[in-house]
Amino acid sequence: MKKIGVLTSGGDAPGMNAAIRAVVRKGIYHDIEVYGIYNGFQGLMDGKIEKMELGTVGDMIQRGGTMLYSARCEEFKTDAGQNQGIEQLKKFGIEGLIVIGGDGSFQGASKLTAKGYPCIGVPGTIDNDIPGTDFTIGFDTALNTIIESVDKIRDTATSHERTYVIEVMGRDAGDLALWAGLANGAESVIIPERDEPFDSVVERLKRGHNRGKKHSIIMLAEGVGSGIDYGKRIEEETSLETRVTVLGHIQRGGRPTGFDRVLASRLAGKAVDLLRKGEAGKMVGIQNNELVHHDIVDILNKPHELDMKLYQLMSELSI
Structure with a gap:
């Protein structure tokens, strides 16, 4: 290949810039022209495409x-939209595409590949919910x-002396x-993959309070x-003063950790x-810690699996 493109799609994740940088510099090292596609698949359809140089990613x-x-x-998601995107790629002479994002982004990459346009997916999402990889770009920073x-x-x-x-x-x-709960010594971790009875959470809080514990997370x-x-349910059931913090999009921002920078560079x-x-x-x-690759179609058809051994350890340490 002489020309490739790169785009980011879906929710942003710290480390995506490191991945873009690696695509551009690795490509140029091998005498490949690299084109940046702005605003994801929408930008692809609109032709927001520019050639990238070494200094572009400095x-x-x-x-x-x-x-x-x-x-x-x-x-x-429509045939017309995908065909429009392919026409833009052909217009610039781009022969292959690297898509950095999550499962929604990989759906688009899969559709393009099915139409004969080669795509490679790079998992970038703070959620760490992509099968086939131990870690996704951005997870460590968000954690x-x-x-x-x-x-x-x-x-x-x-x-x-509050419960949070x-x-x-x-x-x-x-x-x-789960990872944050273990790292922060939380009393309980409530996750979709495990149906934690509310009564168990309440009992754990009361047990800690009775032995003199001043706060709980x-x-x-x-x-x-x-x-x-x-x-609200916790406070009503336990009568313990309870506060709630919704961390929100602060989790997506910030400088990527060293781990995410290295991971992004390796994957890209x-x-x-x-x-x-x-x-x-x-x-x-x-x-x-070994680089692997899988068929995107297989990945899209697999459920995300949580490390239940880690959950068990968290439960044992939060007695």
Whole structure:
């Protein structure tokens, strides 16, 4: 291949810029022209495409968000939208495309590949909900943002002897809540993958209060429901003063951690190599610290699986 494109799609994730940088520089190293596509699949349809140089991605590896911007595009789910995107790629002579994003982004990549246009997917989402990879770009940074926030909340929780419910992101996956709960020493972690009886949560809080515990932290994944509603139930049932913090989009921002920068660079470099080898319709990932790749169609048909051993450990440590 002599010309490839790169775009980011769906929710932004810290480390996406590091991935874009790696695609551009790896491509140029192998004498490949790299074109940046702005505003995701919507920008692809609109022809918002520019050739990228080494300097284009300079001073970007440490920045959160995505320099190519991102947008959701319902029209690209149609044949007409996909064909329009392919016409734009042909107009610029782009022979292959690297798509950085989550499962929605991979749906688009799969559709293009099915129409004979080679795409490689790079998993970028703070939710860590993509099968076939141990970690997705942005998860580690978001996790550390949560940990730092909860550390601060714990200070005031101790001062006022309160129970705090912390609602975190993750869509329908509980990875962020589970990892943050373990790292922050939460009393309970409420996640979609495990039906934690409300009575058990209440009993754990009362048991801690009775032995003199001054505060408690409950991590709740947004896929379970409203943290505000859950906090009200806790206070009504236990009579313990309860506060709720919804961390929201602060979890998506900030400088990517070293782990995410390295992960993004490795995954994006692998994606370029796959296109150079003529591969199409693949997703790159990391498993047991080794780079791997899978058919995107297979990944889209697999459910996300939480590490239940980690959940069991959290339960044992929160007695």
